[in-house]
Amino acid sequence: MRRRLINSTLAVVLVVIAVFGVSLVIVETRTITSSAEESVESEALRLASIVDSRLIGGEPINPDILAEQSGTKRYARIEIPGRSPIEIGERPEGGVIEATAFGEENETVTVEVPRTSITDEVGRSLLIIGGVAVIAIIAAILLAVRQGNRLASPLTDLAETAERLGSGDPRPRHRRYGVPELDRVADVLDSSAERIARMLTAERRLAADASHQLRTPLTALSMRLEEISATDDPATVKEEASIALAQVERLTDVVQRLLTNSRDPRTGSAIVFDLDEVVKQQMAEWRSAYRSAGRALVCSGKQGMRAVGTPGAVAQVLAALIENSLMHGGGTVALRTRVTGNQAVIEVTDEGPGVPADLGARIFERSISGRNSTGIGLAVARDLAEADGGRLEMLQQHPPVFALFLSRVPRSRKDSPPTIR
Template sequence: MRRRLIQSTLAVVLVVIAVFGVSLVIVETRTISNSAQERVDSEAIRLAGIVDSRLFAAEDVTAEILRDQVAQERYAVIRIPGKESIEVGSKPSGEVISSTEEGEEGETVTVQEPRSSVTREVGRTLLIIGLVALLAVIAAVLLAIRQANKLASPLTDLAETAERLGSGDPRPRHKRYGVPELDRVADVLDSSAERIARMLTAERRLAADASHQLRTPLTALSMRLEEITLTDDPDTVKEEANVALTQVERLTDVVERLLTNSRDPRAGNAVTFDLDEVIQQQLAEWRPAYRSAGRAIVSSGKRHLTAVGTPGAVAQVLAALIENSLMHGGGTVALRTRVTGNQAVIEVTDEGPGVPADLGARIFERTISGRNSTGIGLAVARDLAEADGGRLEMLQAQPPVFGLFLSRTPLRSAVLDDDEPTVR
């Protein structure tokens, strides 16, 4: 492309130089020839006037007297009736420019100039025109190279940017070239790169969140199946099978929400549900894992509390907190329920060392983990809690206390245990 731009620009300049240069040469040649003829005519008229004045005054007319009146390269012949012709200068050879003028006393003055002087002047003019044309061609080439680089380099950059986008590198370059049309293309490519980057980030986040949300139910399901394989008691097998079916339903619910919401957790439908059912379900699912680890998981606090949210999402949040305590905590894990204002709170705590001081509030950021884990469990749990209009907070770092806050149904009362008052 760069070569084509240079060639096309140079061709246009050469055509312009050819058209105007030839015209200028013709005009200048005629002008120089006419000017030379006018000089010779003027010289003849002037000499005739000098000869007339001397003849009228009865003075001598000689070559010595007229020699100073004739230019060096010119030749003059004065013919006076009754006298010999007077010659001034050297007679030129070859083609000449000649002019003859008759005086009032009957004399004839002829002035000649060699045409070679005109040829030399025309040659000098042609040389000047040629030099100007050469400078114009050089300037045109330099300008064409500059313009070609200004256009070709941006197009090469834009092609590389488009190729990078196609190869999966969506980083915008934010590079502009000073050409409105090319800058517009660059703007569009940068906007497309930013959109692709957002889409890829969302895809990666969806994959990470989906794998994490599916891993916990699958882990619990595998533990139930292990319990079934280790027992011969039909009642135990039946009980574990029922729990496994419940976990399969939870797993199906997770998959459906992931597919239908396209990782937009706010698309879920919040309902009023009983917190006790979700808590007891989690206790039943995680007790085998805690029992295998030599630890216990218990619940306490107010009973028969209702909340507004998605039961499956709340179960996933609690599962993430319980699993987090199993992996990073120690001792007994306790789930406590209480009421604050118009919110129901589920606190999850254990007897472990707690959250390191260097993590602090960053514990809910993605990729932040105190050990070799994915670092997205608490981040996903917080997203799920906020999707239901609630929130997930770390209430205490040592020992660790995490609180899940959910809105309560304002038209229904929450009933406590038999020995506790009713809270509205």
């Protein structure tokens, strides 16, 4: 592109120089020739006037006197009737420009100049015009190179940006070049980079959330399958298989919720459900893990509450809180249900040391953890709660108390979601 721009600019300049330069040379040559002819005619008339005045006054006429009085350095021939011709200067050889003037005493004055003087002057003019043309060509080349660099460098930079996007580096560069069209392309590339970065972030977040949220259900399912493989009692096999199927359904719900939240965290599928059923299911699922750790998991509070939300999402929130107490807390873990205003509240607390003071305000941020864990569980739990219009808060740091708030009634009776039992 740079070479094409230089060549095109140089071609335009050469055409302009050719058109205007030739015209200028023609005009200048004619002007110089015309000026030389006028000068010779003027010289002849002046000599004729001097000769007339001397003839009328009876003064002597000779070449030295005429040359001194007229100041001419050109060749001149004066012919006076009855006298010998008088010549001033040396007669030029070759082509000449001459002018003849006639005096009042019938004398004839002829002045000649060599055409080479005109040729020399035309040559000097041509040198000046040629110098100006060369300067114009050099300036045009420099300007074309500058413009080429101004356009080619941004294009190269934009190509590198596009290549970086294609190689998986979505960082926007926010560079502008002062050319509206190129700046528009840069804006589009930066917008694309930001969209790609958001998409990659969402994909990584989905992968991390899925890994964290599926770990516990898969472990529980594996334990159920081990129980089935280790027993020969048909009743036990049937019971464990039923529990395993329920866990598979919850696992499917977890996957669906993760995919839904990855597309739009505000999308929920809230219904009116029996809160006791979700609490009992989580108690049954985690009791064996607590028993293996030598700890207790208890439940108390108001019974028979109904709340608005997604049962699978609520179960995942409670699972995250219970698992968090198992990993980081101590002593007995208690689930307590209560009512405050038009909200149902499930509190999870334990007898451990609580949340460190430096983590209190950031406990729900991703990658924030008091120990060697992923720091994802509580962040995902808050997202799940907010997706259905609830909220997850830490009410107390020592001992730790986490509370899940859910609406007890639908927002509108006309649009009341279906009830499950």
